Amino acid sequence: MVRLDPWGILLAVVFAASLAGIYYWMLRLSPVRPPRAARKPGSAEGLPRILVPMTDAVSSQRAVELACRLGDGHPPELVLVHVVEVPDTMLLDAAMPDRDNLGREALEMGRVIARRYGCQARTYLVHHRNAAQGVLQVADEESVDAIVLGESVKNRPASGEWSKMSVKLQRRAQGDGWL
């Protein structure tokens, strides 16, 4: 004989909903992170030296902040680099005071930010035919552990891809990089 009871129906709904909720929660998994991505900045190896290419853009200042925080309690040593790209039509050691002054201001801003986070910072103002190559050269000489590049979306090409600088660094950098 069928016996419909409102409490029974309510319990059945609660029962079914509880189980459905549990299975839904169980089956929602986060995606797998590959080993290289899983190696967090606070690695057991530490990141004692990080290079940050500096420009007058806010994005490079934010990159300095990020680099300082990557140490996870152990402030890294920063290497701040501004590369003045010298056109092929000029000598490499040609004086470019306006560009040099802009570079010095950017580097000084980077150093102030680093000091605020308790990080030591060395600065380089480099003349080079190619900005990416200049950055990599300094990275090699300083044996940096990582390069942190700040890039504003607004400054990217219209296609939305990363700038040429970013692409070149990705292709040629020997160490780790975060973009």
Add this chain to the structure above:
Amino acid sequence: MAATAVALPRIQVAAQSQPVELRRDVTIWGSYTWGYADVGADIYVALGLVIGAAQGGAPLAFALAGLVYIMIGLAFTELSSAYPVAGGGQYYSLRGLGDLWGFTAGAALLLDYTIDIGLFAVASTGYINFFLPYLGIHLEDFVYALGPFPNVNVLWLGETVTMILALRWLNVRGIRESSMVNEVIGAIDLCMEMSIVVFGLVLAWNPDLLLQQWTLEFPEPHRFMYGFSLAIISFVGLESISQAAQETRRPATIIPRTSIALIFTVFILAMGFSVVGLGILPWQEFRAHDSDPVAYLASHIPYLGVIAGPFAAFLGATILFISSNTGVMGASRLIFSMSHFRLVGTWFNHVHPKYRTPSNALTAFGWVGIALTVIAFLTPSVLDTLANLYAFGATLGYMLVFVSLIRLRFTDPYTPRPYKVPLNVPWKQKDGRVVDVPVLAILGLLGVSSIFITVIITHEIGRIAGPAWMLVCLAYYAWYRRKNGLPILGNVPRDWEQEQVNVMTSAEEFELLEEYKQALVRRDKERGIKSRWEGR
């Protein structure tokens, strides 16, 4: 000195035998159904026994046992996600308490897995025998007196032994075959169990009957305790997930989820069945049908009743088959782990070169399961005998797991714990470290200890056969360790840190591995020593 070129003879270098490892194959659903297959089958055996003992108080007995089970489950969740290896409770006790206690926990859990093989094979073939009358066969025609043992059902015994041999063959072939079986049948059984509870509540449930039985048929304390100790049987088997941990993909991520999901789904199902049951039938009828309580309950649901008999019999047979399968796997993996850590002989450590399964262990404990089953068939009640032993092994093993969990918080705080048992009290040590003392684990230890004591007091066969099993196993342990020049009461020196790194690497838990190494480096820096983990 003039150099003379000499043609060196070609030397055939024999291929060095590489140690063969277990392969990772179990998915998230596979991990869940592996545990469910073991735990979900328990209700088919326990429902009638618990209601028959605890009477109108059966929902409370299930609830209290369920609460203890939740704490057991949370403890296993923390440990199996932190240490995703095959050993389960044995491994945790080994790490937390040392070799002797690791062996003791292993022996207790081995008893359980072996009983699991026999108990659920017996129950499964019992449900299969439901269909014999349709073939004109009557089971009672096959009862014979064998020497001093009257009433031995040789047909049922033969079916059970055949099933255990078939399960052993399946597991030697490999985990994939066995996991696939679990996943498909587990899904079907889950749907069926949920349907019985839902339709029972909607179409036949009477809250007045439940309330009447609660108030007028609540048992005396000793009867209730007996029912409570039986109720824990309906939750045993969660550690199956940890047994498959070494073979589960992304164990640190998956195992906490599947363990917690299993804990609460089984708890909800057990409560559902007991509440539905006592709201449809008086408790006396469950006692009269304790061999097939779920089928009997289903047959009283309107519209479903007409097909409920064969439907529930098929359901019971399949899930009990899975549970017996899980016992085969669990026993073999456990003994594999014990052999690896030199708690038992290396013969058990052998991995089949083609199937990459612990074939020796599977073979050995398949036969031990058959032996125990045959012995149980010689006693007056085969199910009661096996259930008694099941309760003994489970509660002893769980006690050691709780103690290990607490101790490992002190001795191994550096291993990342993707899941941590909640409700912790911080305790500052003399060296300045703060250790989180798990309050729930302490409560769980008290709870399972009370059940263990109840089992010893109330289960006649359990209090004799259980300790006898342990004594035999400990005698073997002493003999093996002495024969191999290993300490009997002491520990074999082990590099647990390297072991943990290897485990995490094998499990592809790279984030946890980095976290672990960082913790070790920080510890070494604090101690003023150069860390071997820096730069690795």
